[in-house]
Amino acid sequence: MPGATEPWTPSARRVLPAMRAWRMSFHQEPELSLHEDHTRDKVVAALEEMNIPHQVFEGTYGVVGLIGGDRPGPVVALRADMDGLPITEQTGLPFESKFPGRMHACGHDVHMAALLGAAAILVRSPRPLPGPVKLLFQAAEEEGDRGGALPLIERGCLRDPKVDFVVGQHVEPTVPLGSVGWKVGAFMAAADHFRLTVRGHGGHASTPHQGPDAIVVASEIVIALQTLVSRIRDPLDPVVVSVGSVHGGTRNNILPDEVVLEGTVRTLNPMTRATMEAALRRRVRAVAASVGARVRIEYVHGYPALINPPDATREVAAALGREFGKDRAIEVEYPMMGAEDFSQYLMKVPGTFLRLGVGVPGRPSSLHSATFAPDERALVVGAATLVAAAEGLQGGGP
Numbered sequence: 367m368p369g370a371t372e373p374w375t376p377s378a379r380r381v382l383p384a385m386r387a388w389r390m391s392f393h394q395e396p397e398l399s400l401h402e403d404h405t406r407d408k409v410v411a412a413l414e415e416m417n418i419p420h421q422v423f424e425g426t427y428g429v430v431g432l433i434g435g436d437r438p439g440p441v442v443a444l445r446a447d448m449d450g451l452p453i454t455e456q457t458g459l460p461f462e463s464k465f466p467g468r469m470h471a472c473g474h475d476v477h478m479a480a481l482l483g484a485a486a487i488l489v490r491s492p493r494p495l496p497g498p499v500k501l502l503f504q505a506a507e508e509e510g511d512r513g514g515a516l517p518l519i520e521r522g523c524l525r526d527p528k529v530d531f532v533v534g535q536h537v538e539p540t541v542p543l544g545s546v547g548w549k550v551g552a553f554m555a556a557a558d559h560f561r562l563t564v565r566g567h568g569g570h571a572s573t574p575h576q577g578p579d580a581i582v583v584a585s586e587i588v589i590a591l592q593t594l595v596s597r598i599r600d601p602l603d604p605v606v607v608s609v610g611s612v613h614g615g616t617r618n619n620i621l622p623d624e625v626v627l628e629g630t631v632r633t634l635n636p637m638t639r640a641t642m643e644a645a646l647r648r649r650v651r652a653v654a655a656s657v658g659a660r661v662r663i664e665y666v667h668g669y670p671a672l673i674n675p676p677d678a679t680r681e682v683a684a685a686l687g688r689e690f691g692k693d694r695a696i697e698v699e700y701p702m703m704g705a706e707d708f709s710q711y712l713m714k715v716p717g718t719f720l721r722l723g724v725g726v727p728g729r730p731s732s733l734h735s736a737t738f739a740p741d742e743r744a745l746v747v748g749a750a751t752l753v754a755a756a757e758g759l760q761g762g763g764p
């Protein structure tokens with residue numbers, strides 16, 4: 367390419383009014399996972415307004431748009447998630463959620479508006495990218511088990527034209543507003559969950575000797591699971607095992623027949639994921655067997671770990687450095703133990719997942735909180751990030 371490529375940020379600023387309007391509309395009417403009909407309709411209307419060909423994938427609530435489908439370069443897919451959370455908003459924003467118990471508290475409204483902004487930049491630009499850009503609007507990221515990415519992939523969103531690279535981003539309060547975070551390798555955790563039903567001998571609390579006490583066995587299991595983390599895995603390979611709910615019993619002098627424990631296991635390494643599951647099953651059975659109690663183990667695999675491949679990630683990081691300056695394309699030091707079904711795309715094609723900074727000094731905020739209100743200036747950075755990343759992966763940078 368002759369000379370240095372112009373940055374995309376000025377174009378992103380020009381589409382800010384449209385992005386702001388889209389974002390407000392999404393924000394005011396959030397929909398929970400697998401209920402994103404109106405959100406899908408809004409995305410479709412915006413794509414139609416821009417004359418962008420698109421497809422809806424019935425049953426998934428997903429929408430896939432395509433820009434420059436006949437261009438010869440590599441195909442880059444840009445992804446935004448669409449769902450809100452069951453939280454009652456307390457931000458006091460003028461465009462607060464209209465619905466109690468529903469809120470865009472994870473910034474997916476910003477992700478969608480930034481992706482539509484990127485689309486607006488691309489369709490208006492006199493400088494077409496070398497290859498096609500697919501727009502993936504994906505439902506049900508927050509759902510946690512099957513999610514929304516896998517159904518969309520199964521319905522063919524990475525085919526026709528075949529996607530070469532995929533890029534996604536998520537708002538992040540620990541990255542400063544105006545910057546974008548990137549990281550090679552393990553970035554987010556695999557999240558599996560378990561339900562353990564411990565069966566003992568119910569009866570009068572004054573006669574505990576008549577059989578295994580489900581409450582005592584369940585308590586031993588909770589403690590035993592903590593030593594799994596400290597004694598089975600490598601100290602340099604992070605693992606989280608948390609028991610989040612314990613249910614059993616009705617009153618002080620009755621021993622219950624059963625106690626149910628539920629919890630989550632988070633890992634970054636696929637080998638460790640398998641090791642932890644096997645170790646948990648073994649340990650739980652051993653504790654129960656030692657006192658003659660029975661236990662039913664249900665272990666469910668959630669999203670896999672999100673691993674950013676080195677080549678595509680470095681390519682995107684370089685493009686972001688050119689776009690924003692190296693000091694605003696920040697290499698993130700540590701992975702996060704949260705999960706994200708963007709990992710499903712990265713199991714199929716290379717690409718990268720980025721952190722869109724929304725952190726403002728003196729204004730602490732966290733995702734999934736009733737007061738989460740990311741600054742709308744992140745829209746400009748988010749849209750420019752997606753376009754610059756696509757261009758970098760298509761070899762269009764200087």
Ligand SMILES: [Zn+2]
Nearest residue numbers: 472508733734
């Ligand atoms: Zn979330």
Ligand SMILES: [Zn+2]
Nearest residue numbers: 472473474536
């Ligand atoms: Zn999210």
